[in-house]
Amino acid sequence: MGKSYKKLLVSLLVAVFIFGLIGCGTDNSSKVKESDTSMKTISTDENKGFSIVDSYDRTIKFERVPKTIAVLNSDIYQLICLLGGKDKVIGISDTVKFPTPPKNAEVLGSWKDVNVEKILEVNPEVLFTYGKYTKEEEKNKLEAAGIKVVFIDSYKFYQMADEVTKVGKILGSEEVAADFNSFVKKYVDIINDRIGSLSEEEKVNVYFEGYSDYKTVGKGSGGQELLDTACVKNIVGDRNEEYPEVSDEWILEKNPQVIIKVVGGSKNILGFGINDSSKAKETYNSLIKRTGWSNLDAVKNNKVYILDNSTTLSAQGSIVGALRIAKNCYPDKFKDINVEDVHKELYSRFYGMDLEGIFAYESDK
Amino acid sequence: MFEYKKRLKNNILIIIFLFIALILLSIISVSLGASSVNLKTVIEVLLNKLFNIGEISDLSKVVILDIRIPRVMVAIFSGIALSNAGLLMQGIFQNPLVSPYTLGISNGASFGAALAIVMGLQFTFLGSYSVPLFAFIFAIITMILVNFISRLAKDPSKSLILCGVAVGYLFSSLVSLLKYVSNNNDLPEIVFWTMGSLSNVKIEGTIFITISSIISVGVIIFNAWKFNVITYGKETALSLGVNYKKISRLVFVICTIMVGVTVAFTGIIGFVGLVAPHITRRIVGNDYRILAPAASLVGALLLLVSDTIARNIISPMELPIGVITSIIGVPFFIYLIIKGK
Numbered sequence: 001m002g003k004s005y006k007k008l009l010v011s012l013l014v015a016v017f018i019f020g021l022i023g024c025g026t027d028n029s030s031k032v033k034e035s036d037t038s039m040k041t042i043s044t045d046e047n048k049g050f051s052i053v054d055s056y057d058r059t060i061k062f063e064r065v066p067k068t069i070a071v072l073n074s075d076i077y078q079l080i081c082l083l084g085g086k087d088k089v090i091g092i093s094d095t096v097k098f099p100t101p102p103k104n105a106e107v108l109g110s111w112k113d114v115n116v117e118k119i120l121e122v123n124p125e126v127l128f129t130y131g132k133y134t135k136e137e138e139k140n141k142l143e144a145a146g147i148k149v150v151f152i153d154s155y156k157f158y159q160m161a162d163e164v165t166k167v168g169k170i171l172g173s174e175e176v177a178a179d180f181n182s183f184v185k186k187y188v189d190i191i192n193d194r195i196g197s198l199s200e201e202e203k204v205n206v207y208f209e210g211y212s213d214y215k216t217v218g219k220g221s222g223g224q225e226l227l228d229t230a231c232v233k234n235i236v237g238d239r240n241e242e243y244p245e246v247s248d249e250w251i252l253e254k255n256p257q258v259i260i261k262v263v264g265g266s267k268n269i270l271g272f273g274i275n276d277s278s279k280a281k282e283t284y285n286s287l288i289k290r291t292g293w294s295n296l297d298a299v300k301n302n303k304v305y306i307l308d309n310s311t312t313l314s315a316q317g318s319i320v321g322a323l324r325i326a327k328n329c330y331p332d333k334f335k336d337i338n339v340e341d342v343h344k345e346l347y348s349r350f351y352g353m354d355l356e357g358i359f360a361y362e363s364d365k
Numbered sequence: 366m367f368e369y370k371k372r373l374k375n376n377i378l379i380i381i382f383l384f385i386a387l388i389l390l391s392i393i394s395v396s397l398g399a400s401s402v403n404l405k406t407v408i409e410v411l412l413n414k415l416f417n418i419g420e421i422s423d424l425s426k427v428v429i430l431d432i433r434i435p436r437v438m439v440a441i442f443s444g445i446a447l448s449n450a451g452l453l454m455q456g457i458f459q460n461p462l463v464s465p466y467t468l469g470i471s472n473g474a475s476f477g478a479a480l481a482i483v484m485g486l487q488f489t490f491l492g493s494y495s496v497p498l499f500a501f502i503f504a505i506i507t508m509i510l511v512n513f514i515s516r517l518a519k520d521p522s523k524s525l526i527l528c529g530v531a532v533g534y535l536f537s538s539l540v541s542l543l544k545y546v547s548n549n550n551d552l553p554e555i556v557f558w559t560m561g562s563l564s565n566v567k568i569e570g571t572i573f574i575t576i577s578s579i580i581s582v583g584v585i586i587f588n589a590w591k592f593n594v595i596t597y598g599k600e601t602a603l604s605l606g607v608n609y610k611k612i613s614r615l616v617f618v619i620c621t622i623m624v625g626v627t628v629a630f631t632g633i634i635g636f637v638g639l640v641a642p643h644i645t646r647r648i649v650g651n652d653y654r655i656l657a658p659a660a661s662l663v664g665a666l667l668l669l670v671s672d673t674i675a676r677n678i679i680s681p682m683e684l685p686i687g688v689i690t691s692i693i694g695v696p697f698f699i700y701l702i703i704k705g706k
Contacts, residue, residue, distance in 0.1 A: 110545070212553045213565060241682065248564065249428045250399035250681035267485040286493060291567075292427035
């Protein structure tokens with residue numbers, strides 16, 4: 001009895017130790033002031049049937065605008081909030097943290113793992129999730145129970161307007177969706193008007209690095225679309241791999257004029273609620289201290305930028321990232337644009353929030 | 366006696382041959398890479414640095430002196446460390462299938478590294494040393510744990526491998542758990558680390574790996590005859606006056622340092638520790654005085670070939686070195702199984 005009790009205690013301690021360590025990241029979402037977002041205009045006749053085609057070309061028919069939603073994809077959750085559907089959310093994944101989810105929303109599991117049993121128990125009318133991580137049989141079981149399963153990936157710039165429109169239609173918020181799309185289009189047009197006609201030779205050469213060292217973006221990736229939107233030239237743009245890992249000496253030879261490093265996740269380097277740039281400064285310093293990087297034009301000219309992922313690869317924030325990259329690369333063309341103001345406008349207008357946090361870091365020289 | 370001298374002469378010739386092969390391969394490896402720096406540039410840079418002849422660009426200097434030469438050194442000394450660790454373990458446990466993997470060291474180190482990544486320790490005072498430091502600490506914890514548990518058993522030497530396998534599985538499961546609960550930003554970092562790479566080893570790592578492997582190989586050669594005796598079994602060793610317990614502990618300490626330091630900086634690199642000692646035994650026999658230097662050269666060659674392929678085959682992208690060592694190592698391993706060697 002004594003031995004088995006000890007064993008149980010040790011097992012519990014190990015579990016608590018591991019989960020304690022993992023859960024030690026700070027949740028910054030609570031630091032952001034929020035106001036009631038449920039006041040958004042609902043434009044669609046809620047009882048009228050309609051259909052949409054999701055990111056995987058699947059046609060999904062709705063008899064009416066759904067009243068309850070579950071969402072595993074944190075970007076789509078933010079989009080749902082932007083479109084005024086937050087109050088309908090009754091189920092979320094463990095990574096859905098910002099804006100603060102409704103109190104009655106149940107955690108359904110991991111973003112990459114569809115927990116069919118839990119979802120069936122919560123029984124939302126519609127489930128938004130990643131198509132890539134959902135097995136066919138899981139989808140079939142959910143659909144057999146009458147749950148509409150919608151695959152929206154929401155990380156590619158060119159698909160964004162279309163995806164915003166689709167989610168807006170599902171939520172009955174087509175006017176808000178159209179309003180948001182025109183907000184984005186306004187700044188895309190500004191970028192195109194000012195630097196869209198640059199030839200390939202005139203474009204600034206950029207090295208864009210994701211979360212892992214030397215892991216960059218290539219054709220077909222969300223990052224490449226962001227760079228194309230900002231009218232800059234990716235030094236690995238002619239490669240077919242989406243996320244290639246490149247050699248250090250190759251970057252030295254390519255000698256990019258601008259370097260962009262994207263950070264995010266649990267490390268709290270930049271983002272919502274972050275008011276201390278020390279981690280970003282550390283990240284910046286470790287970048288410019290890499291072997292041979294002091295010889296790069298980007299480092300010599302203080303053209304190295306750390307950007308938060310919420311402004312680079314998310315449906316609602318990437319226009320801010322595109323503007324920032326364009327301004328960093330062609331500062332003379334965007335003297336009148338204050339990217340921080342655009343970012344604040346996006347949050348105050350569409351989320352009803354005061355934006356607090358640091359979203360970019362550059363050399364103070 | 367004449368036969369022994371002839372065999373010794375042959376083995377020395379083999380070692381000289383392997384050494385020349387390593388020098389040639391090192392020159393080839395330094396001449397190949399993702400940038401346009403080639404053999405001609407290598408010669409120009411070396412002439413400039415050694416005799417102050419001619420002009421060289423900053424790019425050539427950095428690529429050759431700061432990137433390629435340190436990387437070739439990491440490949441050589443990591444190969445030496447992993448190969449000798451495998452050699453000692455196979456000898457002392459009298460089991461041809463033992464390698465740093467078998468005793469769970471690599472899995473323990475993986476857990477340490479993954480823990481440091483998930484906890485975001487690179488932003489504490491430990492900075493970029495947090496991942497190698499945690500990997501090293503957990504490699505040592507694993508070794509101590511395996512040793513301690515096996516001593517509780519009736520026959521410690523036999524149960525050591527089983528304990529190593531069990532503890533290795535435990536850490537492997539914990540790494541899977543960390544992967545599962547990690548977010549999509551930490552996950553690629555963990556996966557990348559567990560696949561092994563020489564690309565991110567900094568100069569401090571190169572120095573640590575070099576020093577630890579040179580000292581360890583020195584200790585092995587110095588104690589070579591004791592290892593020779595020990596491979597005949599505990600009883601024979603004791604009857605010839607060799608302290609089996611003391612030598613086992615020495616093996617344990619050397620292996621932990623060599624594997625712990627190497628894996629901490631390079632991540633998991635498979636099969637070198639298993640295959641290199643087998644190849645060497647087939648070539649030079651079982652005398653540790655010859656085996657240790659020969660296994661060092663074979664391990665170094667194997668890892669250097671693998672790394673040169675890994676960083677050039679799809680240049681400017683790189684393949685994880687663990688993938689290449691396994692692709693080269695597995696067919697040979699299967700051959701050994703079939704031949705019953």
